[in-house]
Amino acid sequence: MTTATDRFGLAGPVIEISGLHKSFGERPVLKGIDLTVNAGDVVCVIGPSGSGKSTLLRCVNLLEQPTAGSIRLLGVEVTDPDVDIDQVRTHVGMVFQSFNLFPHKTVLGNLTLAQRKVLGRSEAEASAVAMRNLEHVGLADRAESYPAQLSGGQQQRVAIARSLSMDPAMMLFDEPTSALDPELVGDVLAVMRDLAESGMTMMVVTHEMAFAREVGDRVVFMDDGQIMEEGPAAQVIGAPTTERARVFLERVLHPTAVDDSQLGQTEPARPGDPDFRPPDGTGHVPLTVR
Ligand SMILES: Nc1ncnc2c1ncn2[C@@H]1O[C@H](COP(=O)(O)OP(=O)(O)O)[C@@H](O)[C@H]1O
Ligand SMILES: [Mg+2]
Numbered sequence: 001m002t003t004a005t006d007r008f009g010l011a012g013p014v015i016e017i018s019g020l021h022k023s024f025g026e027r028p029v030l031k032g033i034d035l036t037v038n039a040g041d042v043v044c045v046i047g048p049s050g051s052g053k054s055t056l057l058r059c060v061n062l063l064e065q066p067t068a069g070s071i072r073l074l075g076v077e078v079t080d081p082d083v084d085i086d087q088v089r090t091h092v093g094m095v096f097q098s099f100n101l102f103p104h105k106t107v108l109g110n111l112t113l114a115q116r117k118v119l120g121r122s123e124a125e126a127s128a129v130a131m132r133n134l135e136h137v138g139l140a141d142r143a144e145s146y147p148a149q150l151s152g153g154q155q156q157r158v159a160i161a162r163s164l165s166m167d168p169a170m171m172l173f174d175e176p177t178s179a180l181d182p183e184l185v186g187d188v189l190a191v192m193r194d195l196a197e198s199g200m201t202m203m204v205v206t207h208e209m210a211f212a213r214e215v216g217d218r219v220v221f222m223d224d225g226q227i228m229e230e231g232p233a234a235q236v237i238g239a240p241t242t243e244r245a246r247v248f249l250e251r252v253l254h255p256t257a258v259d260d261s262q263l264g265q266t267e268p269a270r271p272g273d274p275d276f277r278p279p280d281g282t283g284h285v286p287l288t289v290r
Contacts, residue, residue: 013036013037013038013039013072014037014038014039014041014073014074014169014170014201015035015036015037015060015071015072015073015170015201015203016035016036016037016070016071016072016073017033017034017035017036017056017059017060017069017070017071018034018069018070019032019033019034019068019069019070020032020033020034020056020059020066020068020069020070020071021033021066021067021068021069022052022055022059022064022066022067023067028225029052029055029225030052030055030056030059030066030067030225031224031225031226032069032226033052033056033069033225033226033227034227035220035227035230037170037201037203038201039199039201040199040200040201041201041202041217041218042196042200042201042202042204042215042216042217042218043202043203043204043216043217043218043219043220044204044205044206044211044212044215044216044218044219044220044233045057045203045204045205045206045219045220045222046205046206046207046209046212046219046220046221046222046236046237046248046252047220047221047222047223047228047248048223048248051222051223051224051225052222052224052225053174053205053222054174054205056222057094057172057174057203057205059071060073060092060172060203061089061092061094061172062078062085062088062089062092063094065079066079073088073091073092073169073170074091074169076088090118090119090166090168091168091169091170092168092169092170092171092172093163093164093166093168093170093171093172094163094171094172094173094174095156095159095160095163095171095172095173095174095176096159096174096175096176097174097175097176097178097179098179099147099152099155099156099158099159100159101147101155101158101159101162102147103146103147103148104146105146106143106144106145106146107134107139107142107143107144107145107146107147107150107158108127108130108131108134108143108144110147110158110162111126111129111130111133111134111158111161111162111165112126112127112130112165114162114165114166115129115130115165115166118166119166119167126165129165129167130143130161130165131143133161133162133164133165134158134161136161136164136191136194136195137157137158137160137161137191138157138187138191139154139157139158139161142154142158151181151184152179152180152181152184153180153181153184153185153187153188154187156176156177156180156188157187157188157191160176160188160191160192160195164195169201170200170201170202170203171195171200171201171202171203172202172203172204173192173202173203173204173205173206174205175205175206175207176188176192176204176206177189177206177208178207185208189208189211189215192204192211192215193211193214193215196215204216207252209237209249209252209253212233212237213233213234213237213238214233216233217232217233218230218231218232218233218236219231219232219233219235219236219237220236221236221240221242221244221245221248223244223245223248228242228244228245229241229242229245237249
């Protein structure tokens with residue numbers, strides 16, 4: 001069996017994006033993105049809706065064809081017309097907001113399908129890989145369940161296990177917890193944190209600032225198709241240098257904050273008040289779930 005290392009050189013960055021432009025018709029959506037993700041890096045991408053975050057991930061996964069610029073994955077220029085896109089894509093795991101599980105297949109069936117069809121694994125081998133990955137996401141006991149019998153959080157963990165079963169060299173996450181009820185978010189983030197700790201190279205579009213701070217090696221703030229800020233999480237989230245990032249972070253970290261003048265309030269909220277937020281401003285997500 002050939003592995004990622006047979007087909008790709010291992011030296012150098014895992015993801016190298018340079019001068020990436022993407023337009024839909026006349027409309028520019030990515031306006032010159034440069035970004036390098038090294039092996040084992042976790043890069044969190046934040047930014048307002050419509051800033052191009054999904055388009056960026058979709059270009060990396062070749063679901064969108066870049067208009068200009070280059071993308072190298074494990075040293076291979078994937079925008080080269082001679083490259084076998086399907087083969088490259090098998091090395092890139094992608095998890096979306098919607099889980100896209102087959103409703104008429106069991107969890108195990110969902111995890112073995114692409115392994116057999118795309119990687120040519122036997123039923124036995126695919127099942128063994130699937131069970132190992134279900135263990136990792138804490139759902140080995142649900143292998144025979146159907147997606148509808150699982151919570152949204154469990155379905156998303158199944159979707160992550162399905163991606164991992166393809167042995168990807170990198171994982172892309174596009175707002176994986178945005179569709180979940182708040183009490184289910186922590187379990188999914190915990191799985192992603194474990195994955196990051198295991199050394200997986202990850203690009204994560206997320207609004208979960210606590211996750212970005214705790215797990216992200218770097219945070220990228222995008223606005224209007226450009227990277228406006230990039231750096232360690234504590235720097236970009238804790239001390240953004242651009243006004244646009246400051247405004248965005250204020251909205252995300254304090255979604256219920258209203259101008260004092262609108263409320264006629266003069267007293268700041270204190271511990272115990274419903275509006276009180278601790279001064280570190282790390283957001284609201286309970287990450288430590290186990
Ligand atoms: N397939 C498409 N065709 C036309 N416009 C698109 C398409 N996909 C995205 N866009 C536009 O590109 C912009 C960026 O979208 P997107 O990458 O989804 O932003 P984000 O993920 O940051 O919310 C949006 O204005 C969106 O309407
Ligand atoms: Mg998006």
